[in-house]
Amino acid sequence: MLADCVAIEALQLTKTFPKSQTPSVDSLTFSIAAGETVAFLGPNGAGKSTTIKMLCGILTPSHGTARILGFKAGSQEANQRLGLVFGTRSQLYQHMTVEQCLDLSAEIYFLSGPAKLHRIREMVEAFALEPYVKRRVRSLSLGERMRCEIAAALLHKPQVLLADEPTIGLDIVAKNSLRQIIRNWQKYEKTTFMLTSHDLSDVEALCERCILIDHGTKVFDGPLTALKGPLQHLRRIRVTTNDAQKPVLTEGYRFRLTRAENPFSHIYEVLTHEQPMSESLFALSQHYGESLQDISISEVTLEEVLGARYGAS
Amino acid sequence: MALLRTINFYGRYGFFQLKERFSDVGQSLSYLLLYPLLILVLTAMWNRFNAYQGNYTREEIYVYIAIAELLFLTFLRSAFLQRSQADFSMGLARPRSWLGLTFAGQFGATLGGRCLYVICAVPALLMVGVSETLVSLAFLRLVLLLPILGVMESLMASILASAQLLWQETRYLVLPITKIFLALGGVFCPLADYGEPGRSIFLQSPASDLFFQVGHYCLKGEFYQLSGTAWSIRIGLWLTIFGVTNVVFFHYARKRHQSWGG
Numbered sequence: 001m002l003a004d005c006v007a008i009e010a011l012q013l014t015k016t017f018p019k020s021q022t023p024s025v026d027s028l029t030f031s032i033a034a035g036e037t038v039a040f041l042g043p044n045g046a047g048k049s050t051t052i053k054m055l056c057g058i059l060t061p062s063h064g065t066a067r068i069l070g071f072k073a074g075s076q077e078a079n080q081r082l083g084l085v086f087g088t089r090s091q092l093y094q095h096m097t098v099e100q101c102l103d104l105s106a107e108i109y110f111l112s113g114p115a116k117l118h119r120i121r122e123m124v125e126a127f128a129l130e131p132y133v134k135r136r137v138r139s140l141s142l143g144e145r146m147r148c149e150i151a152a153a154l155l156h157k158p159q160v161l162l163a164d165e166p167t168i169g170l171d172i173v174a175k176n177s178l179r180q181i182i183r184n185w186q187k188y189e190k191t192t193f194m195l196t197s198h199d200l201s202d203v204e205a206l207c208e209r210c211i212l213i214d215h216g217t218k219v220f221d222g223p224l225t226a227l228k229g230p231l232q233h234l235r236r237i238r239v240t241t242n243d244a245q246k247p248v249l250t251e252g253y254r255f256r257l258t259r260a261e262n263p264f265s266h267i268y269e270v271l272t273h274e275q276p277m278s279e280s281l282f283a284l285s286q287h288y289g290e291s292l293q294d295i296s297i298s299e300v301t302l303e304e305v306l307g308a309r310y311g312a313s
Numbered sequence: 314m315a316l317l318r319t320i321n322f323y324g325r326y327g328f329f330q331l332k333e334r335f336s337d338v339g340q341s342l343s344y345l346l347l348y349p350l351l352i353l354v355l356t357a358m359w360n361r362f363n364a365y366q367g368n369y370t371r372e373e374i375y376v377y378i379a380i381a382e383l384l385f386l387t388f389l390r391s392a393f394l395q396r397s398q399a400d401f402s403m404g405l406a407r408p409r410s411w412l413g414l415t416f417a418g419q420f421g422a423t424l425g426g427r428c429l430y431v432i433c434a435v436p437a438l439l440m441v442g443v444s445e446t447l448v449s450l451a452f453l454r455l456v457l458l459l460p461i462l463g464v465m466e467s468l469m470a471s472i473l474a475s476a477q478l479l480w481q482e483t484r485y486l487v488l489p490i491t492k493i494f495l496a497l498g499g500v501f502c503p504l505a506d507y508g509e510p511g512r513s514i515f516l517q518s519p520a521s522d523l524f525f526q527v528g529h530y531c532l533k534g535e536f537y538q539l540s541g542t543a544w545s546i547r548i549g550l551w552l553t554i555f556g557v558t559n560v561v562f563f564h565y566a567r568k569r570h571q572s573w574g575g
Contacts, residue, residue, distance in 0.1 A: 053402075056406040057405055057406050058402045058403075058405045058406050058570075059570075074405065074406070076408045079406055079407055079408040080408045082406065084403065084406055086403075089399075089402070089403065091403060093329075093333055095333050095336040095337060096329070096332065096333055096336060100329065100332070104326070104329055107322055107325060107326070108322075108407055108408070108409050109407075109408060110318075110408065112318075112322075136336070
């Protein structure tokens with residue numbers, strides 16, 4: 001049966017808000033298999049949040065259908081199987097303790113008795129919430145609160161987790177910690193995970209597949225590596241030299257771009273399938289000789305890829 | 314069985330809201346301690362102006378003010394309405410009804426809060442010399458009426474929460490509404506001691522049924538110029554009106570919610 005393997009399904013999903021000439025989401029069709037981790041990306045106003053809200057039943061589509069594990073989005077059956085995290089909207093009660101909030105979240109999703117207590121203990125352990133459980137939510141930092149939010153969203157063992165900007169406003173340490181926890185949890189529980197985030201390092205850390213939308217329509221659907229296209233072979237080599245007179249190497253090698261960042265730092269871009277890295281590094285070490293201080297190599301980031309795509313559109 | 318579990322959940326949610334309302338221990342204690350002081354001050358004021366010429370004895374005024382203030386202090390709260398409104402979107406994505414949660418939350422917090430105030434009021438009134446019989450009878454009658462009053466106010470709270478989704482500006486109405494109930498309901502002083510034509514007009518309002526008539530019934534064991542049946546019919550009518558308004562407002566709030574993106 002299709003519903004057995006398809007966790008999220010959107011068929012010709014369309015949403016037109018009243019007083020708006022153009023649809024915010026236009027005939028969007030995609031499906032996400034159970035256990036997949038998918039990033040749902042797009043520039044501001046592309047229709048990401050509107051789609052997420054239609055998938056979880058907050059908004060009703062103007063046309064088309066959305067299904068969660070075969071159930072109509074927004075139905076009680078679908079809602080029971082769905083976990084939600086909105087980075088900009090708290091599900092916790094500021095004046096209550098984390099423990100009380102987790103207890104309430106569990107009850108909202110029909111968990112009770114020993115099963116509820118067991119599950120709360122499990123989540124407290126998995127999300128390292130022990131130091132906070134007795135603290136009031138208002139006394140937590142944003143990072144601590146987001147961990148509690150995600151724990152609350154996963155309490156009822158949802159088969160599908162929709163996360164809208166879960167790391168918004170977090171510092172790099174909190175982000176890394178949260179990503180690590182989500183990644184471990186996703187592997188452990190095999191939850192289908194759909195993420196929207198403007199922080200593409202979240203996407204790279206958590207997702208394998210990406211759906212890119214713009215102006216409400218799908219412009220890309222595939223693995224993250226494919227999103228980078230030919231740019232996945234691009235490497236950026238930064239050379240630091242102690243000789244300010246040393247010119248940039250321009251001839252004889254297939255560097256895609258060369259430029260001097262400053263007299264002591266030069267940048268080269270190379271496509272590794274056109275010119276192997278060993279060849280590039282050999283050429284550069286020959287050229288700079290003893291003036292070579294340092295070499296660093298980096299891949300093109302998802303931000304750059306999307307920036308180029310958005311810019312083009 | 315499923316129904317019992319549902320009732321149990323909403324009961325627990327109501328208790329959760331009560332705990333949330335009183336979660337700031339310092340603030341809650343100061344409210345509970347100020348309450349007896351409020352009874353003393355308002356009773357002194359009323360007795361000063363009325364000079365015991367009204368329908369109530371000095372002791373009865375103490376009890377009346379205690380009851381009316383107790384009802385008013387636990388009346389609609391903007392903070393709760395705002396939270397309910399903020400939870401509306403998430404409520405649509407959860408397997409429990411938003412309307413049910415709003416109603417149960419308000420009901421639990423109101424009823425529980427009132428019970429706490431009753432616990433404060435009884436010793437305070439006994440200490441100022443009100444007779445045990447009057448206090449025990451009045452508060453026994455009050456406790457019997459509290460659930461139905463809680464239902465009525467919870468319906469009003471859900472209407473206001475839905476209204477805020479329909480028209481944001483209605484959040485500014487919460488304060489005027491509570492003030493209108495304060496004035497028309499006879500919270501500061503019993504409507505029976507008002508002059509005409511104000512008294513006859515005010516007696517027709519739901520504020521009178523919620524505050525003054527309740528206070529009067531608790532003191533005298535009967536409603537003012539109204540039989541028990543007539544009061545029950547009036548309350549039943551208000552409940553029906555509020556119930557229908559609730560459903561209509563919720564329906565339109567849900568519909569309108571679609572137009573601004575959730």
